[in-house]
Amino acid sequence: MTTDARPIGVFDSGIGGLTVLRELVARFPNENFVYLGDTARLPYGSKSAPTVRKYSEQNMKFLVSKNVKAIVVACNTASTQVAETSFEGRPVYNVIDPGSLLATQKTKNKNIAVLATRATIKANTYENKIKSLLPSSSVFSVPCPLFVSLAEEGWHNDPITDQVASRYLSELKDKNIDTVVLGCTHYPLLKSSIQKNFSSGTTLIDSGEAIAQIMSDDFKSGTIAANTGVANSDLLIYLTDTGPQFESLAVKLLSDYTTKKIKFETVAVI
Amino acid sequence: MTTDARPIGVFDSGIGGLTVLRELVARFPNENFVYLGDTARLPYGSKSAPTVRKYSEQNMKFLVSKNVKAIVVACNTASTQVAETSFEGRPVYNVIDPGSLLATQKTKNKNIAVLATRATIKANTYENKIKSLLPSSSVFSVPCPLFVSLAEEGWHNDPITDQVASRYLSELKDKNIDTVVLGCTHYPLLKSSIQKNFSSGTTLIDSGEAIAQIMSDDFKSGTIAANTGVANSDLLIYLTDTGPQFESLAVKLLSDYTTKKIKFETVAVI
Numbered sequence: 144m145t146t147d148a149r150p151i152g153v154f155d156s157g158i159g160g161l162t163v164l165r166e167l168v169a170r171f172p173n174e175n176f177v178y179l180g181d182t183a184r185l186p187y188g189s190k191s192a193p194t195v196r197k198y199s200e201q202n203m204k205f206l207v208s209k210n211v212k213a214i215v216v217a218c219n220t221a222s223t224q225v226a227e228t229s230f231e232g233r234p235v236y237n238v239i240d241p242g243s244l245l246a247t248q249k250t251k252n253k254n255i256a257v258l259a260t261r262a263t264i265k266a267n268t269y270e271n272k273i274k275s276l277l278p279s280s281s282v283f284s285v286p287c288p289l290f291v292s293l294a295e296e297g298w299h300n301d302p303i304t305d306q307v308a309s310r311y312l313s314e315l316k317d318k319n320i321d322t323v324v325l326g327c328t329h330y331p332l333l334k335s336s337i338q339k340n341f342s343s344g345t346t347l348i349d350s351g352e353a354i355a356q357i358m359s360d361d362f363k364s365g366t367i368a369a370n371t372g373v374a375n376s377d378l379l380i381y382l383t384d385t386g387p388q389f390e391s392l393a394v395k396l397l398s399d400y401t402t403k404k405i406k407f408e409t410v411a412v413i
Numbered sequence: 414m415t416t417d418a419r420p421i422g423v424f425d426s427g428i429g430g431l432t433v434l435r436e437l438v439a440r441f442p443n444e445n446f447v448y449l450g451d452t453a454r455l456p457y458g459s460k461s462a463p464t465v466r467k468y469s470e471q472n473m474k475f476l477v478s479k480n481v482k483a484i485v486v487a488c489n490t491a492s493t494q495v496a497e498t499s500f501e502g503r504p505v506y507n508v509i510d511p512g513s514l515l516a517t518q519k520t521k522n523k524n525i526a527v528l529a530t531r532a533t534i535k536a537n538t539y540e541n542k543i544k545s546l547l548p549s550s551s552v553f554s555v556p557c558p559l560f561v562s563l564a565e566e567g568w569h570n571d572p573i574t575d576q577v578a579s580r581y582l583s584e585l586k587d588k589n590i591d592t593v594v595l596g597c598t599h600y601p602l603l604k605s606s607i608q609k610n611f612s613s614g615t616t617l618i619d620s621g622e623a624i625a626q627i628m629s630d631d632f633k634s635g636t637i638a639a640n641t642g643v644a645n646s647d648l649l650i651y652l653t654d655t656g657p658q659f660e661s662l663a664v665k666l667l668s669d670y671t672t673k674k675i676k677f678e679t680v681a682v683i
Contacts, residue, residue: 183464184454189565191655194453261658292562295459303580306573385461388531 147368150175152206152233153215156185156198158295158392159328160217163238165400166351167215168378170359172401173370176378177209180393181412183384186291187220188260188327195262196224203230205381205412213367215354219259219327223266234367241353242324243272249346250322253280256315258337259326261286269326283318287311287330294329297392304336312340324348332396378403381410417638420445422476422503423485426455426468428565428662429598430487433508435670436621437485438648440629442671443640446648447479450663451682453654456561457490458530458597465532466494473500475651475682483637485624489529489597493536504637511623512594513542519616520592523550526585528607529596531556539596553588557581557600564599567662574606582610594618602666648673651680 151171153164157180164178179202181187187195199221206214207230215236216222222237229235246255257269270282290311293304323345325331331349338347362369378401380393390407397405421441423434427450434448449472451457457465469491476484477500485506486492492507499505516525527539540552560581563574593615595601601619608617632639648671650663660677667675 183460185459189455189656189658190453194654289559289562289566292559296559303573303576306576310573384464386459388459 145368146371147212148175148370148372149210149212150177151213151215152177152179152209152211153217154179154181154202154206154221155218155328156181156187156221158389158396159291161393161396162328162331162349163215163217163351163354165397166349166355167358168397168403169400170355171362173372173374175370175375177206177211178378178380179205179383179412180380180389181383182386182389186260187218188262188288188291190220190262192224192262192266195220199225201412203235205410207231207233217328217350219350220262223263223268234361236354236358238328238350238354239268239272241357242326242348242350243269243276245353245356246322246324246348247273247277247280249348250277250280252319252321253277254318254320254322255280255282256318256320256323257282257284257326258287258290258311258323258330259284260291261288263326269324283315283320285311285315287327290327290333291329294332299332300335304333305339308333308336308340312337315340320345322346322348325350376404378405380405380407382407383410383412385409415638416641417482418445418640418642419480419482420447421483421485422447422449422479422481423487424449424451424472424476424491425488425598426451426457426491428659428666429561431663431666432598432601432619433485433487433621433624435667436619436625437628438667438673439670440625441632443642443644445640445645447476447481448648448650449475449682450650450652450659452652452656452659456530457488458532458558458561460490460532462494462532462536465490469495471682473505475680477501477503487598487620489620490532493533493538504631506624506628508598508620508624509538509542511627512596512618512620513539513546515623515626516592516594516618517543517547517550519618520547520550522589522591523547524588524590525550525552525592525594526588526590527552527554527594527596528557528560528581528600529554530561531558533596539594553585553590555581555585557597560597560603561599564602565662569602570605574603575609578603578606578610582607585610590615592616592618595620646674648675650675650677652677653680653682655679
């Protein structure tokens, strides 16, 4: 059996991608991971398509230089600008395809909401993808720009976040939504505030869970070779800017999901 | 009398600096201005000191290439990393020195609050400056990270912004503050929510007004030569990233302050 101990490379503009990383680390304990947080240039959600494309390419090149065996684009805004399924010989996983697929599998009444940054909504990638998988579905897209700042401020279960969510999501009240795509990797951190605006049977789709499901299938089919050996005990997080606040939040977000020792290194990505 | 028709160059990471630009444009109608918004890399408030320094230098070089006669650093976070008073032969105005000076002139009881981003507070520049001007003063610094997103979302007179302000500023309740420095150029947009947390006699210091006062003195003393001719009818705003939302907000913010025609151009600043 082929074994491949090279790490899986995951990138995002900041902390959001850690909600993807934590699902992958928990689901694939034998694998090695490296994470790149482009904190010097965050956030991506308010930037134009060509700028996001340029940054994403630079990030993928950086991960290739770290000898990864696969690349995970753990940022929805970046995923709208990364259409390719491989980059310099490595398979590329974006977060939009798995989230869209899972949403179309979970919905019963075909009324699907997509919550995301302004840039992601504007790119229309979710709506197009969901419609191509389930043409009879209705997709309601809502930009929620303040959610990223609230998640980064750590106001994860908070009356102010509840009110912001209620304001953004009020337009969905009469839409009989049964499936909600959390179309920004920060948003799982605000799940409790978001859930309050939907009936209890509504499914929230977390990109991290969706991508872990697809990768699991690809390990089984041999599309990517698993590491059959023991994984490293370190989890290396590269940051393009130093930030004690990021580091403490990262440790907090990952600690329930892995026993690996988390190490940080500041790097230049251009 | 010497006349100098070259423009005054103003830069910020995004829209915040427009609160400075609008004061300058209103105060000096004969002058020409160019503005650079580094929207591809905003916000600066969460970035490290060396990164903010690098971006600021690149922005100043860009303005010099546009033949400016003076440079205004219309961003508090950038101002903490621009200590020099001239750059390639042009006088440089940061927003911290004028704001600090005006605060020490306005305060009666010497209890001064500084509201700013996490990066500005961490740099301690306001506190050091105010203490050097008025050693017997007490300075209370409060980081208010969500204010930038709220200002950019346009929630300028809003119950949610009121609650965020109330939470951040509750620690100042018993401090008998009579002067509040709005230590981020976005914050004047949230004046009404901020004012509610202080007694009616409290002075809010707006960087734009403070810097206009200093520049006025420098025009009178001849430190910089005024334009005695008629100003151009255009106001050119350079952006490092395209953004229709920025453009409409910019026009809205400036329209009450100038009759100049506002033009936008996207540029690379590296």
